[in-house]
Amino acid sequence: MERREDRCRAVVAECSKEAFNSGLDALARALKNWSDSRGGKRAGRPVGFPRFKSRRRTTPTVRFTTGTIRVESDRKHVVLPRLGRLKLHESARKLARRIDNGTARIMSATVRRDGGRWHVSLCVEVERVVPVPARPDSTVGVDIGVKHLAVLSTGELVPNPRHLSSAQRRLRRLARSMSRKTGPDRRTGQRPSNRWQRASARLGRAHARVAHLRRDSLHKLTTRLTREHRAIVVEDLNVAGMLRNRRLARHIADASFGELRRQLTYKTQWNGGRLFIADRWYPSSKTCSGCGAVKTKLALSERTYTCQTCGLTIDRDHNAALNLAALAAEYDTAGSGPVAARGADQKTRVRGQVAVKREPGTATVGQTGTVSPQGETTDRVLTRVH
Ligand SMILES: [Zn+2]
Structure with missing residues (x-):
């Protein structure tokens, strides 16, 4: 009993509390949608009871709402709680400029893994002037x-542009190649081979490219x-x-x-x-x-x-x-x-x-x-x- 508690504490110290909160927040919203839908408070299609989400099958994502979230002055790094200073692929200069002159405030940061890459999106409150369209009439x-x-x-x-149609040949080939490798099997307890995992990542990246x-x-x-x-x-x-x-x-x-x-x-x-x-x-x-x-x-x-x-x-x-x-x-x-x-x-x-x-x-x-x-x-x- 004691040992389990110790392990639990160690895990919490290692990862941010937000990692747990993101999941609980999503569950809370799902339950609310479900109960509102049942009670007739929610418009649209009926919402079902939330399904179990396995950590193996879902997109890894976490939303930071508290703590230090800021863009470094070099505009090439972002600082997040627990994770620290992270190098950005794209420059954050437009956002940094707005933060500097006080027209933007960071509300939260979401980190997510998509197609083999990690993305951070910053939710920002911005004061802006609504422009007039180039041709107002x-x-x-x-x-x-x-x-x-x-x-x-x-x-x-x-x-x-029909991105999917043009990628279809490559997607088919990658999926076929994956199917020839030893994947995971629940019934036999078979673990996926390294080759299967690489093939799976390749297919995932190809799909992500189409989406992008x-x-x-x-x-x-x-x-x-x-x-x-x-x-x-x-x-x-x-x-x-x-x-x-x-x-x-x-x-x-x-x-x-x-x-x-x-x-x-x-x-x-x-x-x-x-x-x-x-x-x-x-x-x-x-x-x-x-x-x-x-x-x-x-x-x-x-x-x-x-x-x-x-x-x-x-x-x-x-x-x-x-x-x-x-x-x-x-x-x-x-x-x-x-x-x-x-x-x-x-x-x-x-x-x-x-x-x-x-x-x-x-x-x-x-x-x-x-x-x-x-x-x-x-x-x-x-x-x-x-
Ligand atoms: Zn006519």
Whole structure:
């Protein structure tokens, strides 16, 4: 009994108390989510009871919230409790500059191992001036797709880099090589061989590289869009539903539609812009951007939109992007329409629904829709996230 206690104390002295607290904190949050979900206090999908997390299978991570967390004056090292002075691969000069002139304060530091490398992320409270987008009057519609990652209403095509597809051959080869080596086996108690462990690390690094490349190109795209345009309009895509399509799932996950929208949401806030999300049922592809006629059918294979009413011929995705951009313009001309608030789901994010248009002559209860200049025949609903 005594000996066990001694061992325990030795372990605590060696590693930071935060290592234990990170795990307990995560468990506490998981339990809270579970009980809130059961009690109906939490929106969204039902949350299950937290599962056991093995230290062998999860990403090693620890969050430091107390103690000395600082960036060294050489800007190449960071000091963390227990771990001490750590050399950084990237320079922390931008952060150090902000800390020096008092516009930033470090709240916590998270250390995590990802793809064979250790990363430290510093959570920082920053005082910043919200800039004005480079083109404060411009509105851009963004049609998200698989063929092109995004088609803008300006006519620009943003290619889909398809990082996963191009890495697929190498990933397959590495996985095959790993499968030929002696891995761990629970039933027989077989320990993994050194070769298996090396092969496993190689495969892990290859997967991490795909993730890093994808993250890089997404960040570049969303930063550029939000810095340039004041209003950005995207479709409300049912990503979870689309991932259930087995033929498309891999490509959709590789293009990471959901992440694109998440980044646009916070970056428009950072850059003084606005993000509009068109209703899921808004027929952006089926509507003619020239005359407003809506087709009843449009096969996915039809890459060019040809309007039977006005004879417009235009690229399918460009047409959709133009329609999305037009939605935001209508929202603006409609002014502050009746906003039926559905309750703020976050402090900074207010969601509201606004009926932008309705068919002339139809009685829509309690809405002050503007009369469509194009003879539109469908109601359009636009959700604004600000
Ligand atoms: Zn037309």
